[in-house]
Amino acid sequence: MPLDNAAQNSSTATPVIQISDLHKSYGALEVLKGVDLVAERGHVVSLIGSSGSGKSTLLRCANLLEDSQQGEILFEGEPIKWRGHALHRHPADRAQVTRIRTNLSMVFQQFNLWSHMTILQNVMEAPVTVLGRNKAEVEEKARAYLAKVGIGDKCDVWPAQLSGGQQQRAAIARALCMEPKALLFDEPTSALDPELEQEVVRVIKDLATEGRTMVIVTHDMRLAADVSDHVIFLHQGLIEEEGPPETLFGSPKSERLQQFLSATQ
Ligand code: ADP
Numbered sequence: 001m002p003l004d005n006a007a008q009n010s011s012t013a014t015p016v017i018q019i020s021d022l023h024k025s026y027g028a029l030e031v032l033k034g035v036d037l038v039a040e041r042g043h044v045v046s047l048i049g050s051s052g053s054g055k056s057t058l059l060r061c062a063n064l065l066e067d068s069q070q071g072e073i074l075f076e077g078e079p080i081k082w083r084g085h086a087l088h089r090h091p092a093d094r095a096q097v098t099r100i101r102t103n104l105s106m107v108f109q110q111f112n113l114w115s116h117m118t119i120l121q122n123v124m125e126a127p128v129t130v131l132g133r134n135k136a137e138v139e140e141k142a143r144a145y146l147a148k149v150g151i152g153d154k155c156d157v158w159p160a161q162l163s164g165g166q167q168q169r170a171a172i173a174r175a176l177c178m179e180p181k182a183l184l185f186d187e188p189t190s191a192l193d194p195e196l197e198q199e200v201v202r203v204i205k206d207l208a209t210e211g212r213t214m215v216i217v218t219h220d221m222r223l224a225a226d227v228s229d230h231v232i233f234l235h236q237g238l239i240e241e242e243g244p245p246e247t248l249f250g251s252p253k254s255e256r257l258q259q260f261l262s263a264t265q
């Protein structure tokens with residue numbers, strides 16, 4: 001059975017995600033102070049930076065899990081419609097939010113698998129209940145995605161019976177089964193022991209090679225260097241430096257980035 005082939009529709013015309021001048025505050029705390037991010041189709045963008053610099057917030061804003069105060073977000077060229085005022089602005093259209101969110105699948109640090117469902121049920125749940133897809137077709141796809149991430153033999157076990165690396169791979173299969181336009185990863189390897197980290201890194205690298213559009217928040221500089229087309233270094237809610245990985249890691253300009261990189265070696 002053919003899985004959806006991300007590389008097939010690799011037109012670079014309209015970016016999947018385009019964020020400009022995004023401002024986000026929690027009460028008096030301004031966490032994003034005017035941030036831009038463009039995820040071209042088939043490209044991988046990595047977000048790096050110290051803890052608290054706003055990486056997760058930016059990812060959550062992209063996925064419309066968070067409101068914002070100012071700035072634009074375009075999904076495949078389509079602007080998010082906002083309502084409210086400058087201090088409290090929400091996406092206006094629930095249907096638009098649902099459509100965009102189901103097209104941007106998120107993978108979290110803590111896997112967030114449903115513990116009362118088997119691995120197969122975890123992967124099938126959203127395509128069946130949220131997208132209303134045919135159950136038998138979803139099951140076939142779910143099994144294929146689980147095989148693709150190397151745990152095709154774990155369909156009928158509970159999440160607790162898997163290692164962290166296997167659980168995260170199941171979470172990636174679950175994200176893929178939504179057949180999204182982009183995958184958003186928030187520190188996908190941070191909760192894993194080093195030896196399990198690599199099995200997840202391998203899956204992410206395969207997805208990059210396939211031409212999947214991805215935005216990856218990571219503390220793993222080697223992963224960022226290996227898979228990214230573009231790397232963004234956030235510092236206190238602003239982009240301090242960005243560029244292709246060769247430049248960013250090879251000849252960082254800003255002192256903050258130099259310090260950050262030497263601290264993560
Ligand atoms: P990172 O992912 O880079 O570590 P975050 O985006 O999680 O950073 O957080 C950026 C800042 O926003 C931090 O100071 C954090 O404490 C704050 N923050 C994040 N989420 C919330 C929230 N729900 N309410 C209040 N402050 C928050």
Ligand code: MG
Pocket residue numbers: 055056057
């Ligand atoms: Mg974070």
